[in-house]
Structure formats: structure tokens, C-alpha cells
């Protein structure tokens with residue numbers, strides 16, 4: 001389990017299903033995610049997600065919960081890529097709409113990135129963001145990710161074609177930011 005000043009990143013548990021379904025069942029959350037994120041998001045989707053991820057050790061997907069009451073407000077995860085890119089993990093995250101705009105995603109992503117490099121042998125983490133999605137791009141930049149490129153007209157969401165941005169963070173970037181500044 002990981003803790004930040006306001007959040008707890010912890011494994012999913014069966015009792016999270018109603019909170020997960022309620023927070024995730026929102027077009028405002030879905031519209032900047034891949035279509036594989038269900039919409040509408042039903043309690044059965046939540047139960048399936050939890051059953052798949054709750055027992056993985058070390059966990060690759062964690063619930064984002066409020067530290068105050070341990071209630072789930074979002075999710076964050078990393079997916080190992082395959083073959084020659086197997087030392088790359090793709091990071092994804094979301095928060096329920098009621099929790100946006102308070103710097104919580106930034107807090108969660110920074111903590112999760114440190115966890116990924118500490119607990120797994122990833123050499124690189126990456127994230128793909130729809131080009132117009134300023135908030136998520138800011139979250140990644142604030143967590144040390146660099147914009148590495150733009151895949152032109154690579155995404156279609158709700159019938160709209162758009163560019164997507166590739167952000168990357170390599171293990172040595174993190175080490176560099178953690179080093180104390182020279183006297």
C-alpha cells in the first residue's frame with residue numbers, strides 16, 4: 001500500500017465495487033480514455049475488474065482511495081508491454097469527476113511511478129494522451145514525463161479523429177530528479 005498526503009493507493013477489494021461503478025460510470029471520465037473502459041460502467045464491470053486485479057502480486061493496478069476514509073475515488077495501473085518492449089510499462093489513471101482539479105492525480109501518478117520503478121524491472125514508463133487533454137498532459141509533465149512525440153491522427157474517440165501524445169519517463173530520469181541538488 002502506498003500513501004501520499006491525501007491518498008492511499010492500495011489493492012482493489014470486493015467491497016470497492018459500488019464505489020468503483022459509481023465513480024467510473026461517467027461520460028466525463030470515459031471520453032478521454034480508451035473505449036475498452038466500459039460505458040456505461042456497471043457494478044458487474046467493477047466486480048470483473050476487481051476479480052481480475054485484486055490478487056495480482058505485486059499489484060499492477062491499484063485503487064486510488066481517500067486517505068481520510070479509504071473510499072475508492074479512482075484507479076491507476078501499469079501494463080507491461082511485450083516482446084522487445086517488455087521493459088516498458090504503459091501507465092493509465094483516472095479519477096471520479098467530483099475529485100478533479102485538486103492536484104490529486106498529480107499526487108497519485110508521482111507516487112505510482114516511484115512504486116513502478118522500485119517494485120518492477122521497468123526501464124521505461126510511458127503514457128499516451130489525447131492531444132487536446134491538457135489536464136492529463138500537465139499531470140504527466142509534473143511527474144517528470146517528457147513529451148516524446150505526437151502520433152498524428154492516431155485516435156478516434158466518439159467519431160472524432162485526433163492526434164495523441166506519447167510521454168515517456170526512464171529509470172535514470174527519476175534518479176536524476178531524486179538526487180539532492182549540489183551545494
Ligand SMILES: CC(C)(COP(=O)(O)OP(=O)(O)OC[C@H]1O[C@@H](n2cnc3c(N)ncnc32)[C@H](O)[C@@H]1OP(=O)(O)O)[C@@H](O)C(=O)NCCC(=O)NCCS
Pocket residue numbers: 028029030032033093094095096099100101102103104105106107127128129130133134135136138139142
Ligand atoms: C486526467 C485527470 C486524472 C486529472 O486529474 P486532476 O486531479 O483533476 O488533475 P490535477 O488537479 O492534478 O490537475 C492537473 C493539471 O491540469 C491543469 N488543468 C486542469 N484542467 C485543465 C484544462 N481544462 N486545461 C488546461 N489545464 C487544465 C490543472 O491546472 C493542473 O495543472 P498544474 O499542475 O499546472 O496546476 C482527470 O481529469 C481524469 O480522471 N480524467 C478522466 C480520465 C483520464 O483522462 N485519464 C487520463 C488518461 S491519459
